[in-house]
Amino acid sequence: MNSDEEEERQPERLPISRRPEWADVTPIPQNDGPNPLVPIAYKEDFRETMDYFRAVYRADERSPRALELTKEAILLNPGNYTVWHFRRQILEVLNADLHDELAFVGRIAKSNSKNYQIWHHRRWVAEKLGTDASNKELEFTKKILALDAKNYHAWSHRQWVLTALGGWEDELDYCKKLLEEDIFNNSAWNQRHFVISRSPLHGGLRVMRDSEVSYTVEAILTNPENESPWRYLRGLYLDDTESWINDPRISSVCLKVLSTKSNYVFALSTLLDLICHGFQPSDEFREAIYALHASESEPLDSDLGKAICHVLKYIDPMRANYWLWRKSKLPLRAVSSQ
Amino acid sequence: MEPALRETVTQREQSMVLNDVNMLYHIYATVPPKTQRLMLELQRDNHVEYLLRGLQHLGPSFCSLDAKICCKPFFWHITLCRPWICYWILHSIALLGESVDATLEDKTIDFLSCCQDPDGGYGGGPGQMPHLATTYAAVNALISLGGDRSLTSINRDKMYMFLKRMKDPSGAFRMHDAGEIDVRACYTAVSVARILNILDDELVHNIGNYILSCQTYEGGISGEPGSEAHGGYTFCGLAAMILINEADRLDLPALIDWVVFRQGVEGGFQGRTNKLVDGCYSFWQGGIFALLQRFHSIIGERPTLVDAGGADCSIDSIQTTAESDLSEDEESSDGTSSQDDEACHFQHGGSQEASCSVNDKSAEMGPLYHSIALQRYILICSQDPGGGLKDKPRKPKDYYHTCYCLSGLSVCQHSWLKDEDSSPLPRAVLGPYSNVLEPIHPVFNIVLDRYQEAHEFFTRS
Ligand SMILES: [Zn+2]
Numbered sequence: 013m014n015s016d017e018e019e020e021r022q023p024e025r026l027p028i029s030r031r032p033e034w035a036d037v038t039p040i041p042q043n044d045g046p047n048p049l050v051p052i053a054y055k056e057d058f059r060e061t062m063d064y065f066r067a068v069y070r071a072d073e074r075s076p077r078a079l080e081l082t083k084e085a086i087l088l089n090p091g092n093y094t095v096w097h098f099r100r101q102i103l104e105v106l107n108a109d110l111h112d113e114l115a116f117v118g119r120i121a122k123s124n125s126k127n128y129q130i131w132h133h134r135r136w137v138a139e140k141l142g143t144d145a146s147n148k149e150l151e152f153t154k155k156i157l158a159l160d161a162k163n164y165h166a167w168s169h170r171q172w173v174l175t176a177l178g179g180w181e182d183e184l185d186y187c188k189k190l191l192e193e194d195i196f197n198n199s200a201w202n203q204r205h206f207v208i209s210r211s212p213l214h215g216g217l218r219v220m221r222d223s224e225v226s227y228t229v230e231a232i233l234t235n236p237e238n239e240s241p242w243r244y245l246r247g248l249y250l251d252d253t254e255s256w257i258n259d260p261r262i263s264s265v266c267l268k269v270l271s272t273k274s275n276y277v278f279a280l281s282t283l284l285d286l287i288c289h290g291f292q293p294s295d296e297f298r299e300a301i302y303a304l305h306a307s308e309s310e311p312l313d314s315d316l317g318k319a320i321c322h323v324l325k326y327i328d329p330m331r332a333n334y335w336l337w338r339k340s341k342l343p344l345r346a347v348s349s350q
Numbered sequence: 351m352e353p354a355l356r357e358t359v360t361q362r363e364q365s366m367v368l369n370d371v372n373m374l375y376h377i378y379a380t381v382p383p384k385t386q387r388l389m390l391e392l393q394r395d396n397h398v399e400y401l402l403r404g405l406q407h408l409g410p411s412f413c414s415l416d417a418k419i420c421c422k423p424f425f426w427h428i429t430l431c432r433p434w435i436c437y438w439i440l441h442s443i444a445l446l447g448e449s450v451d452a453t454l455e456d457k458t459i460d461f462l463s464c465c466q467d468p469d470g471g472y473g474g475g476p477g478q479m480p481h482l483a484t485t486y487a488a489v490n491a492l493i494s495l496g497g498d499r500s501l502t503s504i505n506r507d508k509m510y511m512f513l514k515r516m517k518d519p520s521g522a523f524r525m526h527d528a529g530e531i532d533v534r535a536c537y538t539a540v541s542v543a544r545i546l547n548i549l550d551d552e553l554v555h556n557i558g559n560y561i562l563s564c565q566t567y568e569g570g571i572s573g574e575p576g577s578e579a580h581g582g583y584t585f586c587g588l589a590a591m592i593l594i595n596e597a598d599r600l601d602l603p604a605l606i607d608w609v610v611f612r613q614g615v616e617g618g619f620q621g622r623t624n625k626l627v628d629g630c631y632s633f634w635q636g637g638i639f640a641l642l643q644r645f646h647s648i649i650g651e652r653p654t655l656v657d658a659g660g661a662d663c664s665i666d667s668i669q670t671t672a673e674s675d676l677s678e679d680e681e682s683s684d685g686t687s688s689q690d691d692e693a694c695h696f697q698h699g700g701s702q703e704a705s706c707s708v709n710d711k712s713a714e715m716g717p718l719y720h721s722i723a724l725q726r727y728i729l730i731c732s733q734d735p736g737g738g739l740k741d742k743p744r745k746p747k748d749y750y751h752t753c754y755c756l757s758g759l760s761v762c763q764h765s766w767l768k769d770e771d772s773s774p775l776p777r778a779v780l781g782p783y784s785n786v787l788e789p790i791h792p793v794f795n796i797v798l799d800r801y802q803e804a805h806e807f808f809t810r811s
Contacts, residue, residue, distance in 0.1 A: 043464060043476050066477055093526060094479045100528070132530045161359065162625065164573070164580065171576045196360035198623040202578040205567055210576065239611060239623050247567025281607075330617075334610045334718045 025057055028064050033077055039063030040070060058088045069098055074105040083116065090124045096133050103137075113137050114145070118152060125156050131165040135172055146177035154186070161190060162199045171206055180211040195231055201240045205247050221248050221255075229265045237275040242282060257291045270300040277328050284320045284338065317342045360624050367626050370743040371616045374730050390726075390781030392759070393735050397752065398448050400737030401439045404749055405454060432475055433465055433484045437491035438753035444494045444797040445756045445787045455495055462488045463503050470505060470512030480512055481526040486538035493545065493796050493804040501807045510548045513539050521556020532573045533564050537586030540593045541794055545801075547808040549593070558596040561587045565600055568623060569608030579608060581621040581634040588638055589793050592645045602646070609638050610718055617723030618731065618742075628741045629732035630751050632724055632758025633795065639717050640761045640792035716778075717765040725762045725780035728755050757795055760787040 028034050041063050065085050068078040082099040085092065103113060114137055121130045134152075138145040153170040156163055174180055184207050190200035208220040225248060231241040245265075249256030256262060263286060269279035280301075287293060293316055305312050305323055312319040321339035325332045357365070378389050436458055443450060450458070464476040465488060471480025472488035492500045516523045516539060523535035536557050543549035563575040564587060570579025571587035584605065591597040612619045612635050619631035732739045732755045738747030739755035763786050766778040774786055791801040 093481060093529065094473070097479060097526070097528065128530060164578065168574055168577050194358035194360050196358050196624045199578050202566065206576050243568045243623065250567050330613055330615065330720045330723060331610050333716050337718055
């Protein structure tokens with residue numbers, strides 16, 4: 013357990029049974045049946061808190077003291093979705109200050125940033141607060157992402173905030189900054205794709221494509237072994253395969269990487285996809301691919317698609333069967349698409 | 351953009367893991383053959399002991415339970431642990447070909463019955479709200495246990511009502527009352543409904559649209575629209591689409607291209623692009639190939655959709671090729687079959703536009719991923735010889751990883767087979783042949799004969 017939480021837990025905790033405000037409530041012990049399986053040895057304070065929680069939950073008591081009790085229960089076990097759910101019902105009835113609630117969730121989230129419940133709760137609170145919460149939520153996820161730049165829940169929450177509450181203005185810069193820190197951060201690439209295709213400020217994928225291709229090509233040439241920009245590059249043409257095939261920048265980045273003769277798996281794989289979709293490679297491509305294979309005794313197939321699969325099978329043995337399979341898919345396509 | 355002079359966080363973490371893994375492979379390569387054989391051996395007895403110990407008694411304190419089991423974000427829930435632990439342990443024991451004694455069996459059924467909500471579904475413990483993830487875990491645990499007492503303990507009528515309550519107007523499912531909507535919820539709902547034989551058009555309606563909206567530009571599937579492609583969600587999304595007979599709406603060539611690249615130099619799979627290898631993705635990612643090979647003609651030889659006049663009994667045809675199930679035909683023949691004529695061309699901007707030819711050579715070629723390399727990663731890097739399996743070297747073992755590493759291992763061993771009735775070829779199995787685990791039904795991740803028992807039981811009743 014994290015030290016933050018230990019602090020919250022107040023070492024001199026007074027048992028609920030000795031608190032006057034709870035004197036009228038009879039705690040309900042957990043019923044695991046006659047033969048409890050997978051028994052869990054609970055700590056006493058946890059057991060007691062849950063026994064009282066069951067009592068207020070069963071009585072559907074939506075009161076300030078019940079709200080306080082859910083807080084205690086959550087601090088002891090932030091993964092209990094039943095407690096969170098009941099807390100939301102109480103918050104609603106009491107018309108509680110939701111900014112306080114955000115602060116409370118924020119404290120817990122720092123040590124439990126991979127807990128579905130916390131993020132779901134946070135989304136609920138932020139939704140109630142509306143567009144005012146946008147900035148706060150973007151800052152909050154930024155803090156979590158500073159600790160773990162690939163935290164799946166934080167990214168999902170951030171995307172929800174942008175979509176539901178707005179705040180797109182700085183998002184592309186934020187992606188840029190994260191990618192400057194770590195160009196291999198695929199979550200940041202994914203977010204970039206999210207921004208350029210969904211932000212109302214940028215005009216959509218087609219409008220952004222030109223500048224994005226330049227950015228991505230540069231990233232590829234700096235680290236051709238980095239899969240993220242290669243997939244991103246393809247993602248820029250999701251709705252428009254024709255332009256993807258015909259944009260000379262796509263085939264030429266493949267050619268450039270091939271000519272370096274190192275880290276060219278993604279270049280070959282992209283070229284193969286292009287050819288499968290009808291791209292007509294010039295002799296330059298043929299020469300570059302044959303040059304990769306120069307030292308091998310076995311001659312390459314004159315069908316460039318097959319030749320690429322052959323080279324890939326050789327240099328990428330982990331996926332040898334995949335390249336064989338791709339090769340087996342080629343002839344049919346050649347007949348149908350040309 | 352400046353050339354990357356310094357290592358980024360991704361590069362640094364990757365090279366640390368690679369060091370550990372290479373060290374182990376180096377040790378393997380340099381020890382005498384006898385030790386090598388030992389390193390590749392699945393330590394069955396120790397795993398069984400570890401698992402049984404877990405079922406009988408679990409850790410000294412609540413907090414240690416929290417730390418030990420809930421280290422993964424996927425399917426993660428502290429209070430959900432108990433039905434999950436039941437499933438992880440019972441499924442692992444079934445994979446190892448063992449069973450639990452009558453007392454433990456009764457205890458499990460009694461305990462899970464206490465978690466069953468009077469209004470249907472299962473919660474994480476007695477008195478907790480029903481939740482789809484725990485419902486899936488409880489149902490799979492009871493089926494992995496098998497036997498009439500276990501199967502009759504599930505209240506199917508109430509379950510149907512629960513699933514209907516979890517169905518959002520958009521078509522997707524919520525994890526619990528007013529809970530989060532995501533691809534896991536869709537998969538667990540459909541999986542439970544299908545195996546209990548209560549899946550109908552109302553439950554199926556528009557799930558496909560939601561899952562389709564989660565396929566990302568990378569090719570894999572994310573938890574929610576816009577999020578990053580992820581192994582766990584890709585498995586759930588594809589399995590759900592297969593269950594509702596709409597897998598062809600996905601861009602399968604792009605999905606396959608994404609998933610083959612998730613297998614790294616370590617031999618194991620990563621969950622997302624440029625993330626670290628992790629043993630549990632042996633199943634989430636490796637299982638994707640089993641799904642496609644068995645239930646889709648794009649890889650395997652089963653032309654399940656080519657000649658489909660509406661219904662597809664492929665989910666059941668895994669048991670024996672000839673068996674046809676009329677009740678399945680009836681339930682899915684309307685509403686979900688409109689995709690059939692799309693089966694042979696992928697209309698969703700596929701990156702390779704593969705045609706669905708039936709003349710594949712996958713049976714001779716082996717699976718599209720490197721099955722032996724994956725088995726090597728599981729046995730050498732994920733196995734604790736003293737019992738239990740784990741994410742990667744230096745990580746502690748836990749029941750979650752034990753379950754999904756073993757499930758992945760089973761998928762590998764049986765991956766060359768055209769049907770599940772035959773035994774794996776010796777060349778498909780890394781290590782001694784005694785490593786062979788029971789085959790699973792990859793859609794539900796339940797050992798095959800337990801699946802068959804449940805399928806017959808719920809078709810009958
Ligand atoms: Zn894992």
